[in-house]
Amino acid sequence: MNWISNYVRPRINSIFSRRETPENLWSKCDNCGTMLFHRELSENLNVCTSCGHHMAISPRARFNALFDGGIFTEVSVPEPVSDPLHFRDQKKYPDRMREARKKTAEHEAMLVGEGEIGRTRIVAAAQDFSFMGGSMGMYVGNAIIAAAERAVQKKCPLVLFSAAGGARMQEGILSLMQMPRTTVAVQMLKEAGLPYIVVLTHPTTGGVTASYAMLGDVHIAEPNALICFAGPRVIEQTIREKLPDGFQRAEYLLDHGMLDRVTPRTKMREELITITRMLMGLPPAVAGDLPAPGKVADAEAPQAAAPEAAKAEDPEPKKAAKAKAAEKKAQDKS
Structure with a gap:
């Protein structure tokens, strides 16, 4: 058994061999023939970035x-x-x-x-x-x-x-x-x-x-x-x-x-x-790409609840109420 021919050479060839490019990475424009990268084409809504041709x-x-x-x-x-x-x-x-x-x-x-x-x-x-x-x-x-x-x-x-x-x-x-x-x-x-x-x-x-x-x-x-x-x-x-x-x-x-x-x-x-x-008789929308309605609702809910939570956790009103009750009790005893 030739160790170099049967093991080392195939191993080196597999490491340095050129990988095949998947066929779906590039699309050809039907109008101008430009090869377009699939991510670039998808981001542009299947519109050719070279000639503006609208694909399906x-x-x-x-x-x-x-x-x-x-x-x-x-x-x-x-x-x-x-x-x-x-x-x-x-x-x-x-x-x-x-x-x-x-x-x-x-x-x-x-x-x-x-x-x-x-x-x-x-x-x-x-x-x-x-x-x-x-x-x-x-x-x-x-x-x-x-x-x-x-x-x-x-x-x-x-x-x-x-x-x-x-x-x-x-x-x-x-x-x-x-x-x-x-x-x-x-x-x-x-x-x-x-x-x-x-x-x-x-x-x-x-x-x-x-x-x-x-x-x-x-x-x-x-x-x-x-x-x-x-x-x-x-x-x-x-x-x-x-x-x-x-x-x-x-x-x-x-x-x-x-x-x-x-x-x-x-x-x-x-x-x-x-x-x-x-x-529909509505005012003009805010310019730009608006976020999803669900994300806006989730973001606004904690902000609206924050003041109520702060009031519940604030100990000062509770201390003032206790002091006032103790003062009234002392006055009643006197």
Whole structure:
């Protein structure tokens, strides 16, 4: 046995060998091709630090950046029938659902949360495009209705982040029925006099655009987001003409009066705080990133209790009371 060849050399090679870099440490910008470090990209809310391109972001990550201190409570959504049509194409519908849930670690294509932004209570709903293209199925309809009912119950605004490819074909007509259902949910908010703010993200298309995504009191879009019913490729093939540059993008719609604002994702929180407080008749919020409401309450409670505790522990009042009682007793004896 050669001790140097069999033990020493492999040991030295293992110590000085180059370690492989994990694949998830770097992401490539789809627009400019810049390699971005994962922490830097996450801190910038998945917006390219080189060209400002807005990449996809999950609803949970969006809520963590939106709510004060990243604290929010999920609103429960009624569970619909899992496979009402027993639909099957290349795969069964339940199998596609299992794959989507495993891929995104989310139950469905929409997340509903409740919390505070700038000390203003809101209900927020966000679609996840990575979950079967954010398609609008029965669960999404139930989620919007649950969000609207919660907002009416709490008398607070509803903020919805849309990102969808349209209706979910595996649910057929039941998916299309979510268009009137969600329209009724939006009407509930209007009758209660509560603001409904829609943030359109890339992409927002199909039946979603034809229903709840374009019924807001205020419409805000992220830069260069595709917002349409039928896509530009379908329109070009139908009319056999070349469309203008930037057609159906957020900036184009803003210029033609379809949107109120185009706001970068990194400034969206401050924009929503300003708009919600304005529509609710509240004074402007304190500038800057406010701490979580729970932390503020915990910090203020000991300060409020401190004077009472000091009075209880102060021995001087007790001594004065005893001296006064002894003096009165001596006077009675005399």
